[in-house]
Amino acid sequence: MNLEKREIILREIQYWRRSKVLPEQYCDFLTNLYNDETEVKDSNPISLRNLQQGSIKIWLFGFGIISLIFLISLYFSVFPWPLQLATALCVLIVCYGYSAVYRDRNNMISLVLAGAGSVLTLGFGLWLIALHDLDPGFWRPLLIAGCGLLWVILGFLLRISLLHFCGFAFWALLYAGFFGQQRPDASILELELLYLPLCVLMVWLSWLLHHRVNSVSGVYLGVGTALWIMPEIDALLLRQDFPQWVSLILILKIAAGLALLFIFRKKWITWVTS
Known part of the structure; x- marks a missing residue:
């Protein structure tokens, strides 16, 4: 069989495995049927096998990327602010764009690029706030809200669950910080009323x-x-002067949560894997 056609078939089998179109054993059978390691070329351009072959294009590409990273790191602070903003946006577009391109081709590269783009989003934002002496009390919460929104959208579009979860985690952090400023002396009962309705809402949305x-x-x-x-x-962690028995409540809630997950395991596992 033509080598290119064989690679296409193997990529399709891996896509069927990830999307659970076929059972795992059928995917293993088809992979063993078509995967001849002595003939199939590694689809990852930066794999050890391809680096060992000494392709000049791969090494020059790596040199260019590393040089670009060092140039941006060294001279970013002296750029005018429009160029700083444009540079940050270009880097993020490249990271997330290639993550989308490699999503069905090479899952590992896609995850690494998405992770790098997410770290750089937060890093560039904090760097710009520090460079221009912006008010951190206003711009940091705005950056957290923007990162959360971006990660929720991209996590959904790219089907990256961890990125999607991190977006909600940043919103939860913003939510906690806002009410920490509004009600610094809130009781444990008030805190329970702040979060538990949202807990019920998210579990209900998961079922829905x-x-x-x-x-x-x-x-x-x-x-x-x-x-x-x-x-x-x-x-x-975020408030002071709370008694130590709050730790006992935390342990009891963890135990109760695990018990509920165990009791309803057949239902929620169906939600997650269906």
């Missing part, structure tokens, strides 16, 4: 969407699980 948009069902269940223990984490 698992038939329609099943890629986000697991994310929403994870967010709801995190919000279940968020009142105690807020009290212990």
Whole structure:
């Protein structure tokens, strides 16, 4: 069989495996049927095999990328602010764009690029705030809200659950910071009322969407699980003068949450894997 056609078939089999179009054993059988390692070329351009072959294009490409990273790091602070903003946007567009391109070709490269783009989004934002002496009390929450929105959207579009979850985590952090300023002396009961309705909402959305948009069902269940223990984490880490028995409540809630997950395991596992 033509080598190019063989690679296309193998990529399709891997896509069927990730999207669960076929059972795992059928995907293994088809992969073993078509995968001849002595003939199939590694589709990852930066793999050890391709680097060992000494392709001048790959090495020059790597040299160019490393040089560009050092140039941006060294001279970013002396750029005028429009060029700084344009440079940051270009880097982020390249990272997220190639993450989308490689999403069905090479999952690992796609995840690395998405992770790099996410770290750079936050890093460039904090760097610009520091360089231009902007008011951190206003711009940092705005940056957190923007990063959360961007990651929620891209995590959904690129089907990257961890990125989607991090977007909601940043919104939860912003939510905690806002109410920490508004009610610094809130009681543990008030904190429970702040987070538990959101916990119920996210778990309900997980159940509601698992038939329609099943890629986000697991994310929403994870967010709801995190919000279940968020009142105690807020009290212990973000506030002061809370008694030590709050730690005992946290342990009891973790135990109760695990018990509920065990009791309803057949239902929520169906939500996540369907």
